[in-house]
Amino acid sequence: MPSNAEISRALETVVTLMEIRGDEHYRVLAYQRAAESVAAAGSPVSDLDDPKELPHVGETTAEVIRDLVADETPDILDELMAEIPRGLVEVTRLPGVGPRTAGRLWKELDATSVEEVAALDASDISSLKGFGKKSAEKIVASAEKYNSEERRLLIHTATALGGKLLDFVRNHPATEKAGLAGSLRRGKETIGDLDIVAASGDAKSLADDFAEAEFVTDVVAHGETKVSIVVDGPDGDVDVDLRIVAPEAYGSLLHHFTGSQAHNIVLRERAVKMDTNISEYGLAKAGEDEREYIPAETEAEIYEKLGLAYIPPELREDAGELEAAEEGELPRLVEVGDVRGDLHVHTNYSDGKGTIESMAEAAIELGYEYLVFCDHSQSLRVANGLSPERLSEKMVEVRKVDEKYGEIHLLCGSEVDILKDGSLDYEDSLLEELDFVVASIHTSFQIGEEAMTDRILRAMNNEHVRTIAHPTGRVLNRREPYEVNVSRLIKEAAATNTALELNSYPDRLDLSAPYVREAIKAGVHITIDTDAHDESALSFMKYGVTQARRAWAGKGNVVNCLPWGEFEEFLKSGK
Numbered sequence: 001m002p003s004n005a006e007i008s009r010a011l012e013t014v015v016t017l018m019e020i021r022g023d024e025h026y027r028v029l030a031y032q033r034a035a036e037s038v039a040a041a042g043s044p045v046s047d048l049d050d051p052k053e054l055p056h057v058g059e060t061t062a063e064v065i066r067d068l069v070a071d072e073t074p075d076i077l078d079e080l081m082a083e084i085p086r087g088l089v090e091v092t093r094l095p096g097v098g099p100r101t102a103g104r105l106w107k108e109l110d111a112t113s114v115e116e117v118a119a120l121d122a123s124d125i126s127s128l129k130g131f132g133k134k135s136a137e138k139i140v141a142s143a144e145k146y147n148s149e150e151r152r153l154l155i156h157t158a159t160a161l162g163g164k165l166l167d168f169v170r171n172h173p174a175t176e177k178a179g180l181a182g183s184l185r186r187g188k189e190t191i192g193d194l195d196i197v198a199a200s201g202d203a204k205s206l207a208d209d210f211a212e213a214e215f216v217t218d219v220v221a222h223g224e225t226k227v228s229i230v231v232d233g234p235d236g237d238v239d240v241d242l243r244i245v246a247p248e249a250y251g252s253l254l255h256h257f258t259g260s261q262a263h264n265i266v267l268r269e270r271a272v273k274m275d276t277n278i279s280e281y282g283l284a285k286a287g288e289d290e291r292e293y294i295p296a297e298t299e300a301e302i303y304e305k306l307g308l309a310y311i312p313p314e315l316r317e318d319a320g321e322l323e324a325a326e327e328g329e330l331p332r333l334v335e336v337g338d339v340r341g342d343l344h345v346h347t348n349y350s351d352g353k354g355t356i357e358s359m360a361e362a363a364i365e366l367g368y369e370y371l372v373f374c375d376h377s378q379s380l381r382v383a384n385g386l387s388p389e390r391l392s393e394k395m396v397e398v399r400k401v402d403e404k405y406g407e408i409h410l411l412c413g414s415e416v417d418i419l420k421d422g423s424l425d426y427e428d429s430l431l432e433e434l435d436f437v438v439a440s441i442h443t444s445f446q447i448g449e450e451a452m453t454d455r456i457l458r459a460m461n462n463e464h465v466r467t468i469a470h471p472t473g474r475v476l477n478r479r480e481p482y483e484v485n486v487s488r489l490i491k492e493a494a495a496t497n498t499a500l501e502l503n504s505y506p507d508r509l510d511l512s513a514p515y516v517r518e519a520i521k522a523g524v525h526i527t528i529d530t531d532a533h534d535e536s537a538l539s540f541m542k543y544g545v546t547q548a549r550r551a552w553a554g555k556g557n558v559v560n561c562l563p564w565g566e567f568e569e570f571l572k573s574g575k
Contacts, residue, residue: 001046003483004038007068010077011035013089014064017080019099020088020106029265033318034061036262040319042518043487045069055318087113094142095193095230095239096135096220104128118143138220138230142237152190154476155543156506157234159184162194165231165240168213174202176247181257187314187546189509190476193239195257199250210242249282249295255302256280262318263311270306270322278302314549331554334528336545338555340563341370342538344415344438344469344501344529349394350375351383353534356401360410362535369564370409372436373398377416377425380442386414388430395433409564411435415469420444422458424465431464435571438501438529440469441482449483456489460498463575467499467527467559470510477507486511490519497575499525499559502551504544505537516551527559 002010015031033056038045041054046069048054051062067074084106091102091114105111109124118140125136153161162180169178175198179185182195200206204224211222211229217237218230227242245253256264256279271278275286281293283305296302300310308325312333315321324330345359346352354362356373363371375394376385386394395412402410413436417425424431424439431437439459447455459465471489472481493500500519503510508531511519516526528544530537548558555561562570 001044002068002071004041004045005480007045007065008035008039010068010074011038011061011064014074014077014080016089016092016099017077017084020084020092020103021080022100022103030056030058030061031064033057033262034065036318038065040317040514042490042514042521044485047487085112087116090114091117091143094139095237096138096142101139114143132221134218134220138218152192152477153233153235153238154190154506155184155187155509155546156540158191158194161231161233161238162196165194165215166196168215169196169198169206169210169242172200172206172209174200174206176200177250179254181254182259185258185313186260186316187550189512189547193241196240196242197250197254197257198242198244199247200244201247203244206244207242246295248297251296251298251301252282252293253280255296255299258299258313258316260317263316263321266318266322267306270308274306276306278306312549314546315552317550331552333549334545334553334555334558334561336542338558338561339368339528339541339545341368341372341560341567342530342532342541343372343413343436343467343527343560344374344503345371345532345538346375346415347373347394349373349390350380350385351533354532356398356410357404358535359532359538360401360405360408362538364405364407366538366541368408370411370567372411372413374413374415374436374438376442377414379417379419379425383442385417385425388426391426391430392433409568413437415440416465417442418455418459420447420455422455424459424462428462428464431462434464436466437462437464438467438469439465441473445473445482449485452482453485453488456484457492460489460492460496465498466575467501467529468493469501469529469531470503470508471500472510472512472515474510475507476509481510486515487518490515490522490524493519493524494522499527502526502528502544502548504528504530504540504542504547505532506540506543509543509547513547513550516548516553520551520553520557525559526553526557529560 011031012035015028018028037054037056051057051065064074088102088106091097092099108128111117111120120140122136122140125131125139126133162184166180169175178198181197184191207224207227211219211227215231216229217232220228225244229240230237231240243253268278277284277286282295284293303310309330311321311325347354347356347359360371376383378385378387398410398412413434415438418439418441472484474481500511502516528548530540532538
């Protein structure tokens with residue numbers, strides 16, 4: 001049975017092929033929104049009686065989803081694949097080449113693959129309407145060095161790179177204010193390119209200096225209000241757009257380029273019902289041209305004029321946020337400052353680099369009230385897993401070091417492997433001595449959905465297991481999730497009073513936001529942990545918090561937002 005991710009990818013393929021063909025925008029949008037709904041579904045689409053139960057899925061797209069669930073090729077996909085050369089999908093992955101551009105390269109220059117684009121002369125492309133010399137040269141250069149394994153930026157990499165560029169913009173004398181926009185501002189798990197928005201009374205000066213900055217490896221476009229550049233990233237080129245506006249219009253521009261597209265669409269639909277148009281220029285009465293738009297200095301002004309509470313960027317995904325904002329029911333989202341401790345960190349007892357003392361001192365710097373050391377268990381030899389004897393030694397050491405620090409409570413736990421049959425890597429008599437038990441899977445990934453699900457369910461029913469770490473096992477850009485029915489895990493977590501971890505490590509961020517939201521709705525508590533293996537990785541907590549915010553989580557949903565006294569009671573009360 002195809003997974004939600006596979007169905008969503010198939011719908012995305014339909015979207016790409018339709019755009020290449022040049023289909024009407026409304027048809028493309030219908031499939032795009034259906035793909036987003038499937039991807040955001042918290043439970044398998046195959047379990048639904050009717051796909052139209054999903055938001056934004058009508059009869060046409062529902063029929064396509066039914067075919068995909070049945071593992072059949074939908075007629076629309078057959079039609080598109082028969083008409084459009086398959087190599088064009090790969091062409092759309094080149095930086096600066098979307099489906100519409102790929103379609104033009106095919107129809108006007110007969111280029112149907114990356115190799116054929118690489119063989120073009122840049123002047124052939126620049127001769128087409130709408131293409132400049134620089135953009136044409138960039139397309140050919142990208143095709144020449146194309147790497148089919150090109151990866152999106154992980155959030156910590158994008159944050160670091162975006163921060164460096166934003167510092168340059170903010171420190172420029174012509175800048176009044178500036179911020180990151182796009183998917184990075186919304187806290188997405190991976191980021192394709194970077195968007196910066198700036199307010200300035202001297203846009204030309206800022207644009208010129210940004211285009212000539214030392215970090216620029218290529219200038220794709222250079223105008224007075226928009227500069228598109230390429231910079232070096234850890235895995236290759238990264239596209240960056242800077243857009244500049246007058247200070248009084250900063251909110252309008254920031255909101256528009258933060259997105260998401262789906263959120264902006266439903267906001268525009270709401271505005272139209274109020275006889276209002278909304279765009280990057282601001283708000284205007286219907287029928288007026290862009291010169292009549294009233295700009296907004298802040299995003300809050302836009303929402304207020306449309307009768308809505310301010311919607312945080314992490315929630316802007318057309319997932320019910322407008323309705324909640326209208327009814328005054330938006331949650332108070334969890335913040336980094338709400339976190340009182342980290343429940344899953346490693347030391348040099350197993351595969352970590354920090355000592356108990358060094359990790360404790362780093363946690364004290366963060367203002368934490370408690371820290372739980374959870375080194376690997378005995379069967380994970382590749383990570384220097386602890387034998388029962390070594391774990392007992394570590395317990396003694398943690399208790400001893402805990403007495404040294406009055407600012408923080410140090411606890412001894414373990415990240416215990418869930419073995420293939422669902423049993424745990426230590427005997428219950430040893431688990432009982434621990435302060436906190438995290439259970440997780442590191443081996444035997446390919447056993448099938450039912451066996452994997454049953455395996456984790458058995459672990460949940462152990463009275464000592466308090467949370468399941470990185471429940472789907474994914475590693476972003478490197479490993480897909482193993483097959484597991486997360487909705488069944490959530491139901492069992494609720495029944496057994498077992499928490500589920502939101503692992504903050506940037507290449508995990510597991511659970512994904514839709515599953516975290518489903519868990520919260522089911523009354524399951526979340527632990528936001530860093531899985532830190534050294535002192536610096538404790539700072540990854542902010543990425544887990546961002547992921548939790550995308551899932552509408554408040555601090556009351558998160559175990560380690562409890563102050564020490566309440567957390568101590570939580571431990572004592574058991575499951």
